[in-house]
Amino acid sequence: MRVSALIFSGTTALVAATPQRVDGQCLGQRLPTSASTRGVAMGDASTAMRDDDVIFYGPAQLAVARGTSAAAERYFDRLASGTVSTASRLASGGIGVGAQVIEGRNVDPCLQPMLGPGGTFTFTPAARTISRTLAVVGAAQTYKRFHVGASAKYAAAQLDDQRTSRFLFDAGASRDFTLGDFVPLTVALAVQNIGTSARDTTQLITPLRGALGLASGGPVGPFDLAIAAQLAVERNGVQSIVRHGRFIPGLGVELGYTWLDGYSVAVRIGERTPPTRTDLRHFTFGGGLVLDRISVDYAVEDLVGFRLAHRVGIRLR
Amino acid sequence: MIAEMKNFSIAVVASTLAACAQPLKLTPDDSKVVLAHQLLDAPNPADRGPYTVKTLYYGSGTDKQRRYFRDSVAIKTKPTDASAFVSMTPEQASDRKGYWGFEAKQFPINGRVWYPDGPGPFPLVLVVHGNHNMKDFSDPGYQYLGEHLASRGFILVSLDENFLNGALRNENDGRAWMMLKHLEAWRGFNDSVTSPLRGKVDMRNIAIMGHSRGGEAVGHAAAFNRLSRYPDDAKVKFNFNFDIKAVVAIAPVDAQYKPAGQFTPVENVDYLVIHGSHDGDVSAFTGLRQWQRVKFTDGKPWFKSAWYVYRANHGQWNTVWGSTDAGPRSARFLDLRGLISPEEQRQFGKVVIGAFLEATLHNKHEYLPLFRDHRVAGAWLPKTMYITRFQENGYEPLANFEEDVDVTTGTVAGVSLTGDSLSTWKEDALNLRWQNAPMNDNAVWLGWNRHIAGDDTTKLGRPATYTIALSDSISHALHVDMRSSIYLSVAPTEAKPGPREAAKDSTKKRDSTKARPKPKPPETKKDAKDTTTIDFTVELVDANNVTARLPLTRYGAPRRPLETHVLRRADREQSQFANTYELVLQTYVMPLADFVTASPQFAPDKLKAIRLVFDRAVVGTIILDDIGVSAIDPAFLAQARP
Structure with missing residues (x-):
């Protein structure tokens, strides 16, 4: 717990220290929600992964996830996020805890366009400070070959002095398969933000979301290949899924090389459907270095306007 | 400053990696x-x-x-x-x-x-x-x-x-x-x-x-x-x-x-x-x-x-x-x-x-x-x-240390065990090196050091001994004769007992007014590497007190534990294995006929004692088990030892 506390305070300090320079652009309230550094580098296809930060993507894999991690990301000068999570074994399952803070700051005054009746835009002052906080606690259990998990989360958003918060729930199931000669395949299904409302969706960025994730991998010559894929659908408020076309695919590939048990390097690349009304674009990439019980992950997200967001995570196993 | 930090980081990472993979460690081949x-x-x-x-x-x-x-x-x-x-x-x-x-x-x-x-x-x-x-x-x-x-x-x-x-x-x-x-x-x-x-x-x-x-x-x-x-x-x-x-x-x-x-x-x-x-x-x-x-x-x-x-x-x-x-x-x-x-x-x-x-x-x-x-x-x-x-099949145990917790008795009635000048004498269970799993076998640990504590490092005490004494009845019952052989199973260990205490001079009067300093317990250095051969003399004694002596090494190579590292990472090796060696005892079969050749007056049919005399290495510890005699099939002995 001391390690987790240290990581958490370090991450918070890193987020707080992120420069808040004003550059004249207006920051919307819809903030990026990625929570896993490795996952981000692999197209955010994290639902079937087995890292501790899977708690943000679906609780079923908590049954097999182990470790403690902290990550900080700087999207651009006025927006940064920090994430901590931990997962450990409990009987034949596992438990996990996670927290995420995203903070942004706008120039003052900053006007943001709002689509009004009749298709006309009006400009309204955007909030000067935007923050989103997420705290999750979850558990999973293995029944026969199925992992079943549930988590409860507290989501809060603050736009200047206006605060919105809500308790929500996630549920999920996953199963491990073996393809051919010992090629593992994990299939995971997650339903997130159960109990959300249309208002939560826009203010807390918590759409009702279903995600089907796959994760597989195996040796390729001297290397280790990992593949993660995901297809998510979001019910965005009162609007139907199909009408808004919110099928959100993601795909990521990791190629790792282990030169000594517990010591490895990896490169990752991902493609995803970025969340709407954010500056995020399709491509992600990154790398990782594992030094025994510590792994350092790095991810880069492609942003609109030829900019990059950098994310660094540290994981303890 | 940045360059220094970079160099420092590289050095830390490099030393971390180097520290984890252990160099190849093998016992020198003999x-x-x-x-x-x-x-x-x-x-x-x-x-x-x-x-x-x-x-x-x-x-x-x-x-x-x-x-x-x-x-x-x-x-x-x-x-x-x-x-x-x-x-x-x-x-x-x-x-x-x-x-x-x-x-x-x-x-x-x-x-x-x-x-x-x-x-x-x-x-x-x-x-x-x-x-x-x-x-x-x-x-x-x-x-x-x-x-x-x-x-x-x-x-x-x-x-x-x-x-x-x-x-x-x-x-x-x-x-x-x-x-x-x-x-x-x-x-x-x-x-x-x-x-x-x-x-x-x-x-x-x-x-x-x-x-x-x-x-x-x-x-x-x-x-x-x-x-x-x-x-x-x-x-x-x-x-x-x-x-x-x-x-x-x-x-x-x-x-x-x-x-x-x-x-x-x-x-x-x-x-x-x-x-x-x-x-x-x-x-x-x-x-x-x-x-x-x-x-x-x-x-x-x-x-x-x-x-x-x-x-x-x-x-x-x-x-x-x-x-x-x-x-x-x-x-x-x-x-x-x-x-x-x-x-x-x-x-x-x-x-x-x-x-x-x-x-x-x-x-x-x-x-x-x-x-x-x-x-x-x-x-x-x-x-x-x-x-x-x-x-x-002819093997008859005299002492296999399984039967009781009395270190002075053998496995069969009529066999008694005594030690003299030993620094270590204990019976214990043998364990496998993997997670100290039991081998389901007991043995005796015998340690000695002929050095006498004090300034004179050349001073040696008399050799320690460990004796397996046979009563007349058991010697007779086992039909020990010229065709019999003695069995011993031995594994030297790395443990080195400290010097033995100097013998007390009883002629000197103790000054009762001075507080007597508490004697220091002999040191035992377990990890010090020593490559000298642990050999000792096997001495047989007959009922007429005629002795016949032969060195153990004549019947096999007494080796210290063979260093074994299975894993590349030293830390994992240490966490999985109790020792860097497996304690495997070497069996020595010593025909009584050889003792008669060495000492023609010795009468094997009147065998009274088997004495291990630790005179061929100044300091050492052995694990000993399965002491016995056998009227072994001569076919096993057909080839002379090297």
């Missing part, structure tokens, strides 16, 4: 000395024999995965119901049926056979693999042994039990039972008029051999063979009673299955177990436990032999398994640099297994001395180090 002589005057059992080798397959003829057992079977066999011996979860059963096309109720009797081209009958040797990736079929991996043994007049059958491999647990009774069902099939092959093997099989001369879990299974098979009912379910009847004469366990596990909750007892067979020090799968010599449990009770000339092979691994005795004992990627964590080559390891297999089968099934007694003292075959054995245990 084989040039120990294996310098070839005294056995017999054909090398690793040489190809005179027979042309033929092969055939037998099996179900319907195998979904194994084309040899589907398309190439010369003899069709009926499947057998093994469900009483194999338990699977419904998921496992379903997966396995999907892959193999059958379930435990229809296990096939599949085997590949190498046999001599001749009229026979030839002894039958069954070999069964152990656990491995079930889809990477293990049975072809003994082809080298099959071709070799068949050329020397044995029929070797490699059994297909791949369908028992994978993630099953507690299935070694099933592996054993399948082995016996194969023998039932062989009885038919030998009797059937249509069989190509009709009359070629000597069913009165059978050996069973197993590797890894198969190595445990052969012990169960030897036990089941003489039982009338399955110990775990008496409704299942047995009716085997095959003439299993010899059992070979290659790097076996032990007690994964325990019949009726007990360690498997094996009686009245010749037994051989071999194990590599650098086994990356079964990383402890667990086969020694079964070796200890093999008993000879029917008065027939059985023997048992155990070989600890330095730098051999688990898989190289099977060509399919190879050097990576824990799977294809295990080179990431297993240190393979120290291994002897696969060819050398298999050469060892041919020599020792070949000689064992020649001796036990072909009754070629010229190979027996190899098992008493491996130094007699220096030209045959690959150049590495071996520690060997040996016992034959």
